[in-house]
Amino acid sequence: xxxxxxxxxxxxxxxxxxxxxxxxxxxxxxxxxxxxxxxxxxxxxxxxxxxxxxxxxxxxxxxxxxxxxxxxxxxxxxxxxxxxxxxxxxxxxxxxxxxxxxxxxxxxxxxxxxxxxxxxxxxxxxxxxxxxxxxxxxxxxxxxxxxxxxxxxxxxxxxxxxxxxxxxxxxxxxxxxxxxxxxxxxxxxxxxxxxxxxxxxxxxxxxxxxxxxxxxxxxxxxxxxxxxxxxxxxxxxxxxxxxxxxx
Numbered sequence: 510x511x512x513x514x515x516x517x518x519x520x521x522x523x524x525x526x527x528x529x530x531x532x533x534x535x536x537x538x539x540x541x542x543x544x545x546x547x548x549x550x551x552x553x554x555x556x557x558x559x560x561x562x563x564x565x566x567x568x569x570x571x572x573x574x575x576x577x578x579x580x581x582x583x584x585x586x587x588x589x590x591x592x593x594x595x596x597x598x599x600x601x602x603x604x605x606x607x608x609x610x611x612x613x614x615x616x617x618x619x620x621x622x623x624x625x626x627x628x629x630x631x632x633x634x635x636x637x638x639x640x641x642x643x644x645x646x647x648x649x650x651x652x653x654x655x656x657x658x659x660x661x662x663x664x665x666x667x668x669x670x671x672x673x674x675x676x677x678x679x680x681x682x683x684x685x686x687x688x689x690x691x692x693x694x695x696x697x698x699x700x701x702x703x704x705x706x707x708x709x710x711x712x713x714x715x716x717x718x719x720x721x722x723x724x725x726x727x728x729x730x731x732x733x734x735x736x737x738x739x740x741x742x743x744x745x746x747x748x749x750x751x752x753x754x755x756x
Contacts, residue, residue: 510645515667522665522672531676534664535563535648538674539571542646547674548572548602549648550641553589554707555722556685558596558694560650560677565596572600574640574647578632579606580621580709588697595695604640606632621711632709646672652685653678655706655722682722 510518526537539547549564549571551557564571575589593601610631614620621628641647652675653662662678677685689696699707703715705722716725 510670512667512669515670515672519663519665519667519672523663527664528679529664531560531680532563532566534674534676535560536567538646538648538665538672538676539568542644542672544568544570546645547647548574548641548644550574550576550637551589551650552576552708553585553592553697555697555700555705556689557650558592558696559685559688560648561592561596561598562688562692562694563676564648565598569597570600571598571648572602572644573598574602574604576633576636576640577603577605578636578709579611579618580632580711582699582707582710582713584698585707588695592695602640604636606636610635621709625712641671644671646674648674648676650677651675652680652682654681 522537522541526534529537549560551561551573553575561573564573573593589601593599611618614631615628620631651659651662653659659678662675664675664678666673666675688694697704697707703717704713704725705716706726707713708726712726714725716722
């Protein structure tokens with residue numbers, strides 16, 4: 510698709526399905542794009558089980574993309590494997606930062622402390638662009654309530670020539686929690702210790718009681734997003750070349 514065609518397609522999908530229940534949005538997107546053309550990106554964070562459960566209910570062959578930044582909590586990596594086994598999701602695709610970029614820009618592994626945006630650019634944004642390149646569309650678990658930058662988030666949006674699908678956009682934290690409890694879904698073990706939004710360990714901390722769930726991400730910095738969901742990602746998305754993505 511051209512960017513113009515993608516924008517038209519996203520608008521049409523939003524009009525037709527944007528107000529439907531999340532599970533119905535998932536099913537509609539899979540039906541629209543077909544096998545092999547749509548994937549789901551998951552951080553295996555605090556509430557990732559919700560969207561992944563919906564994906565598993567619709568089609569367990571959908572590729573699950575995981576960005577292995579090299580800075581994840583060990584608990585998150587263990588949780589990833591256990592949750593995928595729980596749900597019967599078989600098509601894990603792991604993408605990592607390019608070694609040459611790490612060697613050139615973050616040889617000591619401490620760039621996060623000096624320039625968090627630059628760290629995210631090489632450990633998240635570039636790998637993300639490479640990972641979604643082979644697909645016409647991908648799912649994310651973003652919700653409007655999570656941040657001011659997401660307040661107007663649609664269920665379907667164009668990112669260059671591709672479509673990003675946000676089935677949980679309209680759901681509240683209470684609805685997310687109820688879905689997890691009602692289905693007995695496995696949670697990331699860090700949630701029990703107050704980590705309510707989980708990213709890389711150097712830039713994530715437990716959340717104070719009553720505080721916003723994302724207040725533990727980049728605490729003390731004027732930063733609220735890693736960049737993989739912000740405008741500009743499409744500039745890094747190549748053609749159908751997957752680059753260094755492993756099954």
